[in-house]
Amino acid sequence: MGNLSSVISALATLECRAESTSNPDDIAQARALILPGVGAFGEAMQRMRALNVIDALSRRVLNDKAPFLGICLGMQLIGQNSTEGGLHDGLGWIEAKIDALPADAAIRVPHIGWNEVNWSEDGPINQNVSDGSHFYFNHSYCMTSANGCVAAIADVGKPIVAAIRKDNIWGVQFHPEKSQNNGRRLLRNFLNSAQARKG
Amino acid sequence: MLKQRIIAVLPILNGIVVQSMGFKRFLPVGKPPVAVEHLNRWGIDEIAMLDISRSASSGFALQTYVADVAPYCLVPLAAGGGIRTIDHVRDVIKSGADRVILNTAVFDNPALLSHAAERFGIQCIIAAIDARQTDGGRYEAFVDGGARATGMHPIQLAKQAEDSGAGEILLQNIDRDGAKTGYELELIEEVASAVSIPVIALGGVGVPNHFLPAAKIEGVGGLAAGNYFHYTEHTATVAKAALAAGGVRLRHDSYADYRESKINAQGRLQKLPDKKLEALLFVHYTDEVI
Numbered sequence: 001m002g003n004l005s006s007v008i009s010a011l012a013t014l015e016c017r018a019e020s021t022s023n024p025d026d027i028a029q030a031r032a033l034i035l036p037g038v039g040a041f042g043e044a045m046q047r048m049r050a051l052n053v054i055d056a057l058s059r060r061v062l063n064d065k066a067p068f069l070g071i072c073l074g075m076q077l078i079g080q081n082s083t084e085g086g087l088h089d090g091l092g093w094i095e096a097k098i099d100a101l102p103a104d105a106a107i108r109v110p111h112i113g114w115n116e117v118n119w120s121e122d123g124p125i126n127q128n129v130s131d132g133s134h135f136y137f138n139h140s141y142c143m144t145s146a147n148g149c150v151a152a153i154a155d156v157g158k159p160i161v162a163a164i165r166k167d168n169i170w171g172v173q174f175h176p177e178k179s180q181n182n183g184r185r186l187l188r189n190f191l192n193s194a195q196a197r198k199g
Numbered sequence: 200m201l202k203q204r205i206i207a208v209l210p211i212l213n214g215i216v217v218q219s220m221g222f223k224r225f226l227p228v229g230k231p232p233v234a235v236e237h238l239n240r241w242g243i244d245e246i247a248m249l250d251i252s253r254s255a256s257s258g259f260a261l262q263t264y265v266a267d268v269a270p271y272c273l274v275p276l277a278a279g280g281g282i283r284t285i286d287h288v289r290d291v292i293k294s295g296a297d298r299v300i301l302n303t304a305v306f307d308n309p310a311l312l313s314h315a316a317e318r319f320g321i322q323c324i325i326a327a328i329d330a331r332q333t334d335g336g337r338y339e340a341f342v343d344g345g346a347r348a349t350g351m352h353p354i355q356l357a358k359q360a361e362d363s364g365a366g367e368i369l370l371q372n373i374d375r376d377g378a379k380t381g382y383e384l385e386l387i388e389e390v391a392s393a394v395s396i397p398v399i400a401l402g403g404v405g406v407p408n409h410f411l412p413a414a415k416i417e418g419v420g421g422l423a424a425g426n427y428f429h430y431t432e433h434t435a436t437v438a439k440a441a442l443a444a445g446g447v448r449l450r451h452d453s454y455a456d457y458r459e460s461k462i463n464a465q466g467r468l469q470k471l472p473d474k475k476l477e478a479l480l481f482v483h484y485t486d487e488v489i
Contacts, residue, residue: 005295009270014489039319073320085317107201108397110322110366112420114202114244114450128489134202134450136275138297138322140366155200178275178297180239180452184489 003177007036007071010177014184016191024056032194033057033066036177037073041082041098041141044073045090054091062093065168067194072139075164075171084141094166095147101140106157110140117162117174119152125165126152127189133182135162135174142173168193202450203414204244205438206399206423209234211250211264211280218426219251220377222329222345228429235268235276238428241435242453243274247300247325247369247423250280251344259287262294269295277325283308288315292323300369302327303342306349306356309363316364324367325399326360328353330386331373338386345373353386354393361394367420368394372402377426379405382413391418399423406466407434407441414447433457437468454484 004020011018018034019026027033035057037044048054061068070078079090082098090098101109114134119126137154143161152163154173164171170190176183209216209231216234217225228234231248238246248268250261265278278291279300288299288311299319304311305326316324329341330353340349340356349356357368370390372383382403391398397420400413404424413419422442428434439449440457451458461469471479 003292003295003297005266005269005293006272006276006297009295010273012270013273039323040317043318108395108418108420110396111201112322112367112397113204116200116202134452137201138275140320140322175275175297178273180242180273181487181489182452183273188489 003036006175007034007177010184010187011191014188014191022051022053024053027053027056027060030060030066032068032190033060034069034071034190035074035077036071037077039073041073041076041084041090042086042088044077045088048077058091058093061169065197067190067197068169069190070169070171071177072173072175075173076141076143078169078171079143079146082141093169094149094164094171096143096145096161096164098141098143101142101156101160102144102158104157110138111142111156112138115154115156115174117152117154119163121151121165123151123165124193125163125170125186125189127192128185129182129189135172135176135179135182137174139173168197200448203442203447204421205410205435205442205449206245206247206421207238207243207428207435208247208249208401208423208425210425211248211252213252214260214264216429217251218377218429222373222376224377231264231268232271234429236271238435239271239273240453241433241455242439242451243435244450245275245277245421246272247277247279248296249278249300249327252280253344259283261287262290265291265294265296279325279327283311285311285314285318288319292319298323298325300325300327301365302329305360305363305365306340306342306351309359312360312363312365316366321364321366324365325369326357326363326365326367327369327371328356328360328390329371329373341373354390357390357394357398361396365396367397367399369399369401369423375403378403379426381405381409384412384416387413387419388416391416394418397421401425406464407438407462408464408466410438410442411445411447414442414445437462437466
């Protein structure tokens with residue numbers, strides 16, 4: 001559903017081999033999972049249902065605690081629901097709702113471009129990523145809150161959730177695969193967490 | 200805070216990046232992956248690849264050009280040229296483009312925009328509007344690589360594109376293509392105030408200082424240029440230095456940074472004082488391993 005090849009290319013620069021899959025058996029065995037996403041919320045959920053991957057994904061992430069990274073729409077999909085194109089239910093892994101970017105934001109919507117990301121934690125997700133460093137955003141819907149798991153915010157005139165973290169579940173609204181070295185640092189952190197879990 | 204963006208446009212003619220003058224004359228630059236690799240290193244904020252080949256025999260080749268450069272592109276990549284169907288949109292995105300640029304379809308087939316926006320989100324769709332002054336000085340939007348007049352004013356077409364599902368407007372001035380006289384600011388301002396989505400300005404940049412006036416226009420979300428970026432080193436970084444000197448807030452994440460250098464009216468960097476250069480001799484830069 002989204003830009004898988006960009007993510008795979010970025011991981012390749014970190015000497016990590018990733019494969020794109022929609023096979024529940026692959027998901028059940030994956031050491032770590034990344035859910036990227038360019039697209040519309042409702043359509044993405046529908047496709048995931050049609051591909052029959054939701055059970056495997058939930059089991060692997062929620063029960064087996066495999067490291068998970070949701071990117072852009074992939075972060076939004078783990079929320080409870082989204083108002084994009086009508087109300088659609090998400091995976092509901094975290095307590096968050098997805099809404100259109102605030103109309104009174106100081107920027108034009110969509111929110112496209114490089115914005116500063118301010119981290120509210122010093123955790124595994126933002127090691128070597130300095131506070132206020134730039135990441136590339138490209139979206140028109142966002143999380144305005146995420147109960148207890150906000151890891152970073154970005155400013156569009158109002159604060160929006162830029163990253164979330166709840167144990168092994170990571171999510172970023174921006175595109176690390178398209179954010180040059182800052183993005184590579186974040187992806188490296190994710191790979192490190194996958195590595196640490198194995199060891 | 201969201202930063203202003205510098206976007207490099209790479210026109211591709213039969214597989215080669217070219218400089219373009221008035222959509223008519225072209226100079227070869229080189230292979231797309233090499234250009235993309237350099238621009239990435241110089242801290243460009245986004246790259247837009249436009250296949251401008253017009254031979255019917257070549258067919259739709261955009262996705263192969265995208266696939267060739269994607270591994271070298273760690274900044275957002277937009278691609279357009281010849282996209283006519285939803286399958287084209289899908290293929291180009293699948294090959295590694297983050298966004299697609301539509302021009303002829305914006306006028307001929309607005310339903311394609313709506314369809315693509317529904318499926319991939321509006322943030323994925325850029326409507327390119329090529330404007331040219333016709334007799335009497337009135338601006339008109341052109342399609343088919345500037346060959347066919349639409350009879351519509353660029354403002355009218357930009358509004359229609361927004362309604363159809365475009366997330367951004369790439370406003371290109373055909374008369375200024377390769378002219379090196381700077382952006383045509385009036386039209387940019389008019390279009391930017393007529394729509395509520397961001398507008399990218401394109402056409403006319405010859406020297407770094409040309410970027411600045413458009414950066415100050417409300418609603419301009421990106422500053423694009425094509426020819427300017429080639430045949431000289433570090434063009435993206437120098438452009439950013441010129442903008443920073445004018446008070447524009449940008450991302451400065453490249454190993455090279457010219458914010459302390461002076462740039463003359465011809466756009467050339469002025470030599471640093473000898474003392475500074477001597478000190479630089481002993482500065483050792485190592486590539487960070489991530």
